[in-house]
Amino acid sequence: MLGAAPAYADKIDDAAKVLSEKSYPFLQEIDWTSDVYAKLPTQNALDVLKAINTMLKMGASMDPAALKTGVLAHSQAIANMDSKGVATLADYTAINAAIGHMISSVPASQTMDVYNAFNKFNLGSDVGPYMMSKVNAADAKAAYQALMDFKDVVKASQR
Template structure:
C-alpha cells in the first residue's frame, strides 16, 4: 500500500521534483517563513488569474538568482533516491499523506500546466549535470508557485512540518557542500523573495471535494480485483527499503525518459478523477496497519479510483508509459519481487489485474 500511494502522485511528484531538490540545497532549515514554497516540493491543484503576472515576474527574478546554482547541481546524482534521514517508512508515509491532502486541495488545471511545463523542461535538458534551459527553469518555478498559491496556507504548512520531521538536520549543509556556497546562498535569498510573492497571492479556502462515480463498471471490476489480490497485498513487505533502490543498470537520464512519459500521461488525466484518487489514498492511509497494509474496503476504493483515472487517458498515452517502463525494468526486478511473496497469491492477483485491465480499456476514452 505504501508503494501504491505513489501511483496517484505520478504527476505531483514529477512536478515537485525540481522544486524539492532545489530547496534541499539551501543552507539550514527554511523555517516557517520559508514553508510556503517548501510545500511545493510535495504539492499538487484555481488560482485567480490576477496573480499570474506577479508570480511569473517573481519566477523570472528567482531564475536570475538561482540558475547558476541550478547548473552546479548534479541532477543525475543517486543521492536523491535516498531517504533524507533514517529509514522510517511509516513515519515517511505520514508526510506523504500530507502531500496527498495538499494535492487534493490544489487546482487541477494548474497541476496540468505544471506537468506540461516539466515535460517541456525535460526536453531542453543538456550537459553532464542534466540541467534544463533557463527559460524552462523559470517556467517551472512560475507554475509551481501558482500551484502552491492555490492551496490554503495550513495545508502547505502541514507538508512542511511533516517533511521536516523526517529530514536529518545535517542534510542541507551536506547538499550545500556539493555546490558553490555563494551561489547556494544567492539562490536561497531569491527563493525567500519568491515565497513572499506566492504567499501574498495564496487562497484562503480549499476547493470542494471530488465527485466520486458510483455503480460504474470500473467500480464493480475493482471489487473483483481487490478480492482476488488482497491476500497478495498482505504478503508484500511494504516497509522494505527495496523501493528506494535504483533500477539495476539504468542511468538517471534513461529513467527520466520513462518519468517523462508518466508526466505526459498525468497531464491528460481528468482533474476531478485525479482528485478523487488522491482522496481515496488519503483515506486508505488512515486505515493502514503496522505492516503498511490498508483495509480491504479502502484497497478496493483505491483500485477503483486508479482504474478511472487510467480510463480518462487515451490508450496510446498509457501504452507509452508501459513501453518506456519495459525498457528500464528487466526481469531480474520482477523475479526478485515475485520471490518474496506467495506465488499462488501473486498469480491470483495477476489474473484479477488482467481482467480489471480489460474493463478499464473497454471504457477508456
C-alpha cells in the first residue's frame, strides 16, 4: 500500500491528524489549478535554485525511511486527488505526518536554512491580501494556527 500510515501512532502522527482536520476546509478552498503557485515574483532563477539547493541538502540528510514514506504519501495523494487538485483528507493527513517525521529527522539548523532561503524572497505587499481574498479568512487563520501547533510538536521531536 503506497503511502500507508505506519502501524504505530506517535505525537507527530497525532498532531498531523489535528492539523489536517483543522486545515482541510482551507485546503479545499484553494484554486490549485491556478498558475500563481508556480511563480515566485521578483526572484531570479539563480536565487530560486540556491533556495532549492537548501531543500535538497535537507532532503539528503533525512532519515531514508521517513523520506521514502513522504515520497510515497505524496505520490498516493496525486493519484487520488480530485479534478480540482485536492487530496483526500486521508492522503493529506498521511502527507502531513510524513513531512513531520521527515523534518524531525534532521537538525533544526537545516530546517531554518530552508526557511531563511525562501524567507528572503520579496513577494510584494499585495500577494498576501490577494491570496487571502480568495479564501475564507477564518479557515485560513484556523489552518495557520493548526500549522503553528504542528510545528511545535515536530520541533519538540527534532534531533
